[in-house]
Amino acid sequence: AQSVAQPEDQVNVAEGNPLTVKCTYSVSGNPYLFWYVQYPNRGLQFLLKYITGDNLVKGSYGFEAEFNKSQTSFHLKKPSALVSDSALYFCAVRVYTGGFKTIFGAGTRLFVKA
C-alpha cells in the first residue's frame, strides 16, 4: 500500500538550534512529496514539495527538505528554529487512484522552547 509515515509524534528543540522532522514514504513509481504546517484551529499551509530534480528543496519560512531515494525519506529541516515554528507538521505524498490524491502522515508536533 502506498503510504507516508512520520515516526515521531513530537519533536522538542531549543530556539536557535537546528530542527529535523522525519518522514518516510512507500509509493510505487516516482514519489511526489510535500510538507504542510498547521497552526491551532487553522487549515494546512503548504511549505514545500519535491517533484524531481535537486534533492534539496527549499520552501517557505526558511524550511528545507532533503529527498533521499535510497532511504525513501523526505525529512524537513531548518538550520535555526524559532519559537513561532511551534506547530503541527504533516508530510504528504501524491498517489494515483484513478486520479491523483494526496495522503498525509499522522503529523508531528514541533515544540520550540525559548
Next chain:
Amino acid sequence: NAGVMQNPRHLVRRRGQEARLRCSPMKGHSHVYWYRQLPEEGLKFMVYLQKENIIDESGMPKERFSAEFPKEGPSILRIQQVVRGDSAAYFCASSPGTGTSGNTIYFGEGSWLTVV
C-alpha cells in the same frame, strides 16, 4: 486572489440532524478534496471530486455521508443523522486539473462540526 473558502467555520448540530459543509475552490481550480481531522489525530482523506464527478470516495463512510461538486456552485459535504463521533474538523482542499501529477493542493481554514 481568494483562497479556498469554507463555510460555516463552526457548526453545532444535535444528534440526528443534518450537517452541510460548503467549499469553494481557489479560482481556476477544478478539483476538490475533503479531509477529516479528529481531535489530536491526523488528516484522513474522505473524497476527491471534479465538477459533477466523484473520482475517489474510498475514504467516505458507507452511510450518512455524501459529497457533490455541481457544475455551478460550491462543493457540498453532507452528513445526515449526525452522531457525536462525527464531531471533527472538516477540511477542503483544491488543485488545478491533473495535467501535472505533482500539483499542490491548497487548503481552506476548515469547518469545525460539534455534535451535541
